[in-house]
Amino acid sequence: MKYTWRVAQEIMKLTPSVSSNFKTTIKDTSFGGFDIPKGWRVFWFAPATHLDEIIFEEPEKFDPSRFENLSKYVLPYTNISVRDQSDYNTKYKDMAVLVLVAITLVFLSFVFKLFRRNRKVEYLPRGSLGFPLIGESLSFVKAQKENRGEEWINERISKHGPVFKTSLMGFPTVVITGQAGNKFVLGSDSDVLTMTQPMTVRRVVGDCTLTGLSKPRYKLVKGAMMSFLKPESLQSYVSRLDEIVNAHIVSEIKEKESIKAVDFMKKLTFDVTFTILFGIDGKSPKEAMFHDFDQIFKAVWSVPLNFPGTIFHQGLQARSRVISMILPILMKRKQELLDGTINPRNDLLTWMLAVREENQEPITRDELIDNFIGIVIASHDTTSILLSLMMWKLARDPKIVAKVREGNHVHPTFASSFLSFPMYIILFIVSSHYAKSIISIISEQMEIFLRKKGSGEEKLAWTDLQSMKYTWRVAQELMRIIPPVFGNFREAAKDLYFCGCFIPKGWQVFWVSHGTQMNEDIFENPKVFDPSRFENPTKPIPPFTYVPFGGGPHMCSGNEFARVEILTIIHHMVTKFEWSQVIPDETITRQPLPYPSMGLPINIKSVNQS
Numbered sequence: 001m002k003y004t005w006r007v008a009q010e011i012m013k014l015t016p017s018v019s020s021n022f023k024t025t026i027k028d029t030s031f032g033g034f035d036i037p038k039g040w041r042v043f044w045f046a047p048a049t050h051l052d053e054i055i056f057e058e059p060e061k062f063d064p065s066r067f068e069n070l071s072k073y074v075l076p077y078t079n080i081s082v083r084d085q086s087d088y089n090t091k092y093k094d095m096a097v098l099v100l101v102a103i104t105l106v107f108l109s110f111v112f113k114l115f116r117r118n119r120k121v122e123y124l125p126r127g128s129l130g131f132p133l134i135g136e137s138l139s140f141v142k143a144q145k146e147n148r149g150e151e152w153i154n155e156r157i158s159k160h161g162p163v164f165k166t167s168l169m170g171f172p173t174v175v176i177t178g179q180a181g182n183k184f185v186l187g188s189d190s191d192v193l194t195m196t197q198p199m200t201v202r203r204v205v206g207d208c209t210l211t212g213l214s215k216p217r218y219k220l221v222k223g224a225m226m227s228f229l230k231p232e233s234l235q236s237y238v239s240r241l242d243e244i245v246n247a248h249i250v251s252e253i254k255e256k257e258s259i260k261a262v263d264f265m266k267k268l269t270f271d272v273t274f275t276i277l278f279g280i281d282g283k284s285p286k287e288a289m290f291h292d293f294d295q296i297f298k299a300v301w302s303v304p305l306n307f308p309g310t311i312f313h314q315g316l317q318a319r320s321r322v323i324s325m326i327l328p329i330l331m332k333r334k335q336e337l338l339d340g341t342i343n344p345r346n347d348l349l350t351w352m353l354a355v356r357e358e359n360q361e362p363i364t365r366d367e368l369i370d371n372f373i374g375i376v377i378a379s380h381d382t383t384s385i386l387l388s389l390m391m392w393k394l395a396r397d398p399k400i401v402a403k404v405r406e407g408n409h410v411h412p413t414f415a416s417s418f419l420s421f422p423m424y425i426i427l428f429i430v431s432s433h434y435a436k437s438i439i440s441i442i443s444e445q446m447e448i449f450l451r452k453k454g455s456g457e458e459k460l461a462w463t464d465l466q467s468m469k470y471t472w473r474v475a476q477e478l479m480r481i482i483p484p485v486f487g488n489f490r491e492a493a494k495d496l497y498f499c500g501c502f503i504p505k506g507w508q509v510f511w512v513s514h515g516t517q518m519n520e521d522i523f524e525n526p527k528v529f530d531p532s533r534f535e536n537p538t539k540p541i542p543p544f545t546y547v548p549f550g551g552g553p554h555m556c557s558g559n560e561f562a563r564v565e566i567l568t569i570i571h572h573m574v575t576k577f578e579w580s581q582v583i584p585d586e587t588i589t590r591q592p593l594p595y596p597s598m599g600l601p602i603n604i605k606s607v608n609q610s
């Protein structure tokens, strides 16, 4: 079987089963004119000779015949894989040692990782993960509904400290409170903590909202929003806003004796957002979308079961309807932009259609649609809830309001304030912080109203809004005590440490606004409603302690728009109407935003503006 063996030899020459190995010298030796000390390792490498063309003619060619005449073609030790039989035992021993060392190293690194992980787990924050799957979600949601969310958090802070673990909405969660905590969560970039949204939000609102975008796309879309929503840009929309608010209020409540303030504010802010921000004016698309967005809102906080009849399913269908309504509007605007018949700054949607990345890449269709829905979700409830809370505050003491108004009738021509000075002083001295705030708002708004009336100007201007300082402080103080956004989630993008605690990659991190906003070391007498704490320039509020609009890279894009809108609406309400609560002891419930639990029914009547 000579030929068969030659074929085997040739195969071993080209692809030796053992192509290299180490030997150890057992005494001082020399080779090729070089000394090799005793104990040194020597490495041999078969291909170095097998493929050497000085030894083998055309070494890479498959030619078993070269083994026919060994003396001519095969020099000793040139086909090592077959000739070095005597060294096999040593060779395998050495290889076994190598393999053993490799396995030991892999094993040790595994044990080391496990050990390090266990050491890290020891540093997890204190607290309880609650029941499997549901964790502590049920007790948290229940507390929120009863407006005891703050108590729920505080109980755990007092047991475990300002950083504690729990499990919310199906995921292990680290709750982080305090100024340094807010700075860590709100100030961190997306490679440390990423903004995450529950699955329901991603499905109903879309994957391409700001939260779901890559860094460069986020920069482009958020940049476009901020450019439209910054104070300098908003100034030119104030008189239009004033017109819309006035018209809406007149048509919706002029003849009514009672309304539900929450519903009213929701409709009004929807009207404002669609007209000013999106340039959608017609009554019927707004009404259709109002109904659809109502279903989308509900689906955002629903159980994600997608079959006919479920809230989630209805939300998904509402999303499809909204898309089919907004798409033709976008196409038309795009054409108008190309034709040059529309000003890109007309509204936020048109502006987002017009902006380009440095490489001329536009905002995509999906990004436009999802951010359109996202802005409605982010802006609508938050703003209408703050307005409802202001109405609630102002409705709580009709006697004071009436007295303040009396002042107006006694001294209608009073130059700088609509209140008679002595009455103002008396009321101010005898009143609580809370009552003072009512007096001051009405006084401030009536003063602006009378000033404008005196000068024959009809609509509010930017400077009028800037002078509504006290009214805005009341809004700020309300957001401190009852923040519209209780807190929000992030996800750890990698294993993290904060305050000596370990936060594993993938865990949720939850920041809460009242952790600092109700802290007596930061805000004196935090439970007292005192808007004047926002007017003390000598005692500025420390950074990352007052966070109703968040902070850091994801800070609210619409805070200035919210301020302008809220001040305009409150001006019209206060100067045109008086109201009182139908249910005086109506409580606040969180779902998860803080609503008056019965929708704030109020008795309302117009006041004489002459």
Ligand code: HEM
Pocket: 186, 195, 210, 211, 222, 229, 374, 375, 378, 379, 380, 382, 383, 386, 484, 485, 487, 488, 489, 547, 548, 549, 550, 551, 553, 554, 555, 556, 557, 558, 559, 561, 562
């Ligand atoms: C009183 C009214 C409002 C409150 C209390 C409020 C609150 C907040 C908060 C707390 C955040 C940050 C969430 C986080 O970092 O986890 C936020 C983000 C955001 N808000 Fe507002 N908001 C209000 C009104 C608005 C309005 C009117 C708009 C749009 C015109 C808007 C658009 C947004 C957007 C787009 C984001 C996401 C920003 C980003 O991820 O970079 N908000 N808002």
